[in-house]
Amino acid sequence: MQHTPQKNSVVIHFLSNEGVxxxxxxxxxxxxxxxxCLSLQQVYEWTRKFMNGITSVxxxxxxxxxxxxxxxxxxxxxxxIVTENRHVxxxxxxxxxxxxxxxAHHIIHNVxxxxxxxxxxxxxxx
Numbered sequence: 001m002q003h004t005p006q007k008n009s010v011v012i013h014f015l016s017n018e019g020v021x022x023x024x025x026x027x028x029x030x031x032x033x034x035x036x037c038l039s040l041q042q043v044y045e046w047t048r049k050f051m052n053g054i055t056s057v058x059x060x061x062x063x064x065x066x067x068x069x070x071x072x073x074x075x076x077x078x079x080x081i082v083t084e085n086r087h088v089x090x091x092x093x094x095x096x097x098x099x100x101x102x103x104a105h106h107i108i109h110n111v112x113x114x115x116x117x118x119x120x121x122x123x124x125x126x
Contacts, residue, residue: 008038012046022047070107074099078107082114 008029015025026043038046074097081093094104108114 008033008042009046012038012043013050016047016050070103070111074103075107075111078104079112082108082112 011029012025015028016022020028022044023040025047026037026040029043030037077097078093081088081096090101090104090108093099093108094101097104
């Protein structure tokens with residue numbers, strides 16, 4: 001059986017609705033999932049959420065959590081800029097496309113898998 005965080009929360013929701021205490025839920029999950037089981041603290045947190053009326057079994061977005069700008073359009077725009085000027089810096093791309101430095105870096109190095117094509121940013125800020 002595939003073990004996922006959503007399945008964890010479904011199990012916790014079901015058992016807590018049956019009146020099972022969090023420590024017992026954790027014990028049962030530990031038997032079923034072994035080392036891949038949620039911590040006891042996480043089981044308590046999910047149980048508290050469900051007892052307070054939360055019905056969703058997925059985590060809701062947290063305040064301050066970054067909005068994803070890694071879209072096909074953003075990736076294509078970054079690729080076009082880099083193709084036009086291989087000496088452009090990550091900061092210049094981020095500023096031009098109105099995205100964070102981290103998002104621009106992620107697209108360049110993880111999505112497009114370009115090597116370090118410019119170290120101007122790091123040199124300028126040392």
